[in-house]
Amino acid sequence: MSQAIPRTIPEYLDQLRSALRGADPAMIQDALYDAEEHLRAELAEHPELDEAAMLARVATSYGAPDEVAEIYRVKEGEVEQALRPRRRQPVAEKSLLARFFGVAVDPRAYLALFYMVLTLATGIFYFTWVVAGLGMSAGFAILIIGIPFIILFFATVRALSFVEGKIVEAMLGVRMPRRPQAMQPGGSIWQRIGAMFTDPRTWSTLFYMLLMMPLGVLYFCIVTIGFSFAIGLTLAPFVHLFSPYGSGIVMVDGDYVTWSAPLWSLPFVFVGGVLLFFVMLHIVRGIGQLHGQLAKHLLVKAG
Incomplete structure (x- = not known):
């Protein structure tokens, strides 16, 4: 009925x-x-x-x-x-090996990689904006401009959360709002503004923006260290074969000493670097999926 x-x-x-x-x-x-x-x-x-x-x-x-x-x-x-990608005919289930190496052609892995690098910049910006905004709001609270400033600050936080949602949806593939969140309908303008302050999603958005800076630093370290190590292992055998100094130069008691890895170990080093590269792509894609769910939980108002 x-x-x-x-x-x-x-x-x-x-x-x-x-x-x-x-x-x-x-x-x-x-x-x-x-x-x-x-x-x-x-x-x-x-x-x-x-x-x-x-x-x-x-x-x-x-x-x-x-x-x-x-x-x-x-x-x-x-x-x-x-x-969803269209399939003209049913595709047989891929083997474990195909799924492992297939991450190299998955756009989600590279978009998540770019997002994790970008998070260092956006995280610093969000953290600075929230800390400065809350600090200035507390300072202006005793002045006549305090209330308008606080309202404006919370309005900018809602706008930034909408922008972050668009970035998350574009890069991490998680469905986010495509319209800004309207204020609570009904009542006077002051009641609607008050509802913005009492909405738990407003405070979870502030928490998300504060959390983005440590997450951005963590993501950046994972990407730079992991992929640098993978690329270094992959290129190490070629450096060993074509460099006149062998595998590298180290300083011992003020003297430079060259060292060389055994020739039999070079193929294993190369294979280890290649495998680590694919493992890092899987890790990055997984982190992207987890972060997308975190963003949706903290930025989107529950139904």
């Missing part, structure tokens, strides 16, 4: 949220934003109608909450299907 026609926009959004229960939280946020934007635009275009009359009118055009929810579910499934 369909629900009764809602009489207010917040009631419509509540019914839409209820109809979308269990769906992807990012998709729910997009649907709620689109619905509120459309309904408020309809209300502005027809000032002679109250909310109840306007909602009764758009129920046949925009759709009732359960109808809109079904449209979004279908559309989301179609988009996911379109984004």
Whole structure:
């Protein structure tokens, strides 16, 4: 049995949220934003109608909450299907060896690698922005500009979380909101601003931005050390064969001493470097998947 026609926009959004229960939280946020934007635009275009009359009118055009929810579910499934790589014929399950070396042609591994390097810069920026913003908000709290500054700071945090979500979706392949998160509908402007401060997702976003700096340093160290070691092992046999100094030069008691690895070990060193390179690609791809889930948990409002 369909629900009764809602009489207010917040009631419509509540019914839409209820109809979308269990769906992807990012998709729910997009649907709620689109619905509120459309309904408020309809209300502005027809000032002679109250909310109840306007909602009764758009129920046949925009759709009732359960109808809109079904449209979004279908559309989301179609988009996911379109984004998946098409296969003309069934492909046999790959062997363990093929899956191990197949990571070299997986774009997700290289996008995650780039994201992990980029996180060092974005993490420092987010950390600095949050620490400076909270510090200045505390300092301005006793002044008349304190409240506007705090509101502006939290608004910028919400905007940065939306930008970070777009980066995460593009590079890590995790579905993130494609619409900004609207303030809590209903009530006065002060009640809506207050809801922004009491929303747990606001504080989890601040925690995420503070966490990004240590994560960025950790990711950068994993990438640089791991791949440098892998490339070094791969190139070491060629350096040994073509360098006049053998495998390298070390200083012992103030004197330079050349050293050489046994020739029989060079193939194993080369193979070890190549294998480590593929292992690092798997590690990077796995970290990217884990970070995507962390970002979705902390940045996206639960349905």
